[in-house]
Amino acid sequence: MKYVIIGAVAGGASTAARLRRLDEHADIVLFEKGEYISYANCGLPYYIGNVIKQRDKLFVQTAASFHERFAIDVRVKTEVIGIDAANKTVSARNQETNEVYTEAYDKLVLSPGAEPIRPPLPGIGLEGIFTLRNVNDTDYIKAYVDEHRSGKAVVVGGGFIGLEMAENLQHLGLDVSIIEMGQQIMAPLDFPVAAIVQQHIRDKGVDLRVNTSVTGFEKIADRIQVKLSDESTIDADIVILSIGVRPDTRLAVQAGLQLGQAKGIFVNEYLQTSDPDIYAVGDAIEFRNPITGQSMNTYLAGPANKQGRICANNIVSGNTETYHGAINTAIVKVFDMTVATAGTASKHLLSAGIPHLVSTTHSGSHASYYPGAQQLHIQIAFSPDNGRLLNAQIVGFQGTDKRIEMFSSVIKRNSTIDELMDMEHAYAPPFSSAKDPVNIAGFVAENIMKKNMVPFYWNEIDQIGADDLLIDVRTEIEYHAGSIPGAVNIPVDELRSHLLDIAIDKKIFVYCEVGQRGYLAQRILMQNGFKTVYNLSGGYSTWKHCHRELKQQAALKAELV
Numbered sequence: 001m002k003y004v005i006i007g008a009v010a011g012g013a014s015t016a017a018r019l020r021r022l023d024e025h026a027d028i029v030l031f032e033k034g035e036y037i038s039y040a041n042c043g044l045p046y047y048i049g050n051v052i053k054q055r056d057k058l059f060v061q062t063a064a065s066f067h068e069r070f071a072i073d074v075r076v077k078t079e080v081i082g083i084d085a086a087n088k089t090v091s092a093r094n095q096e097t098n099e100v101y102t103e104a105y106d107k108l109v110l111s112p113g114a115e116p117i118r119p120p121l122p123g124i125g126l127e128g129i130f131t132l133r134n135v136n137d138t139d140y141i142k143a144y145v146d147e148h149r150s151g152k153a154v155v156v157g158g159g160f161i162g163l164e165m166a167e168n169l170q171h172l173g174l175d176v177s178i179i180e181m182g183q184q185i186m187a188p189l190d191f192p193v194a195a196i197v198q199q200h201i202r203d204k205g206v207d208l209r210v211n212t213s214v215t216g217f218e219k220i221a222d223r224i225q226v227k228l229s230d231e232s233t234i235d236a237d238i239v240i241l242s243i244g245v246r247p248d249t250r251l252a253v254q255a256g257l258q259l260g261q262a263k264g265i266f267v268n269e270y271l272q273t274s275d276p277d278i279y280a281v282g283d284a285i286e287f288r289n290p291i292t293g294q295s296m297n298t299y300l301a302g303p304a305n306k307q308g309r310i311c312a313n314n315i316v317s318g319n320t321e322t323y324h325g326a327i328n329t330a331i332v333k334v335f336d337m338t339v340a341t342a343g344t345a346s347k348h349l350l351s352a353g354i355p356h357l358v359s360t361t362h363s364g365s366h367a368s369y370y371p372g373a374q375q376l377h378i379q380i381a382f383s384p385d386n387g388r389l390l391n392a393q394i395v396g397f398q399g400t401d402k403r404i405e406m407f408s409s410v411i412k413r414n415s416t417i418d419e420l421m422d423m424e425h426a427y428a429p430p431f432s433s434a435k436d437p438v439n440i441a442g443f444v445a446e447n448i449m450k451k452n453m454v455p456f457y458w459n460e461i462d463q464i465g466a467d468d469l470l471i472d473v474r475t476e477i478e479y480h481a482g483s484i485p486g487a488v489n490i491p492v493d494e495l496r497s498h499l500l501d502i503a504i505d506k507k508i509f510v511y512c513e514v515g516q517r518g519y520l521a522q523r524i525l526m527q528n529g530f531k532t533v534y535n536l537s538g539g540y541s542t543w544k545h546c547h548r549e550l551k552q553q554a555a556l557k558a559e560l561v
Contacts, residue, residue, distance in 0.1 A: 011282030014308030049168025
């Protein structure tokens with residue numbers, strides 16, 4: 001049996017290695033148009049920023065070591081330029097000799113990855129404008145940055161890679177601007193979570209501009225003038241394009257394979273394309289989202305590696321293992337903060353017409369009495385019918401990673417908020433609290449489902465009517481340090497003595513710092529005959545972050561007019 005794999009790195013290399021482990025006697029050929037077959041793609045920004053100091057640490061396997069260990073015919077710097085599906089051959093070009101030849105296969109695996117988006121903007125081909133996708137890109141950027149250590153960098157796009165590049169460029173001493181066309185950075189997040197991250201980025205001295213697009217580039221003297229949609233300009237020494245990527249489907253289209261609604265290579269549950277002898281894995285494919293049911297792409301190394309293993313199992317054993325899709329569990333370091341997400345954000349659930357409820361909690365990373373506890377901001381979305389967990393987003397510091405993995409496990413298995421409440425975690429004061437933040441998120445979600453806690457949200461403050469009552473139940477000191485306009489202060493510990501002062505027929509909106517005291521106030525009022533009482537989800541903390549971010553955006557816009 002002869003297996004041919006097009007494209008290495010995460011998906012292709014993992015498929016090849018698994019094929020060899022399952023079939024010692026197969027003939028396996030791995031084509032890679034680049035020079036490197038297995039490298040730490042996610043580590044590239046940190047090598048540019050000198051956090052990872054040794055270049056060779058990026059390489060998991062070389063072509064020589066891969067061949068030696070797995071007896072695979074590895075052909076680097078060789079690009080496959082065509083597939084003849086009818087005759088089961090591929091055409092390949094050796095980029096060093098320019099020789100073109102054909103190679104036969106019994107089973108073919110496509111792992112061509114994705115390609116960076118480079119919109120046809122004026123001047124986009126100028127020297128000093130880069131995309132970051134592979135090791136060669138990294139080498140070019142690092143060499144260029146080393147010549148402009150005290151210069152200006154513009155990062156176009158506020159996704160995961162863009163934010164990592166912004167941090168690492170600033171770490172090298174460059175002055176950094178981030179230009180994001182959307183209303184916020186990090187599309188998988190909802191705005192209340194993104195607002196916290198945006199505030200942190202601004203506090204670190206980065207010029208962050210959202211709702212702003214790049215319209216073109218011009219070379220002026222030795223610098224690049226970046227032209228923006230608000231008619232302002234930024235003079236830069238280096239520009240990183242991190243606008244996004246799209247599936248590389250050129251070979252699939254040429255071979256007559258079916259593409260899906262998301263413009264990726266269509267695969268079935270066995271990772272088999274529309275041709276039964278051709279499989280596909282990695283960034284180029286699309287599959288059914290386990291939550292929305294819609295077609296989706298994912299550009300994460302974890303799913304690509306798992307797909308490679310499943311694909312090889314099915315090729316050798318005959319479609320015995322199904323791929324269940326990915327819920328896009330992801331995490332990123334943004335300066336001092338850690339940001340993580342799993343599942344489908346509330347805004348995307350709304351777009352897909354999926355009913356859901358949202359809850360926001362703020363909990364300590366470990367026991368408050370043990371030194372060093374820091375706050376975790378957690379937002380979850382869940383079904384109002386059965387409590388199925390649909391999404392989790394966390395912004396915090398230590399402990400963010402283990403909490404998102406707890407949430408991810410629940411989402412992946414279609415489990416519910418009941419499991420969050422019941423989840424048994426390893427507890428000692430340096431690591432958690434007796435009630436872990438994941439448990440707390442479950443408790444609050446249950447209260448919402450049972451209507452013990454009826455929430456309202458930060459963006460609904462303006463809908464509070466003149467005849468309604470907004471009560472700040474924090475202490476008087478907290479209230480005078482900053483409060484929501486229009487609120488009266490009745491601390492929760494004094495609320496019972498003021499019940500006769502509150503009109504029982506009014507709509508009442510209560511809030512505290514993070515939501516807990518507001519919940520207590522709500523329970524007091526509801527059990528004393530007040531019929532319509534709402535508690536601010538996430539409390540004053542969430543409102544403050546969102547309000548501050550919108551004010552800063554408006555101020556920046558006014559400044560540029």
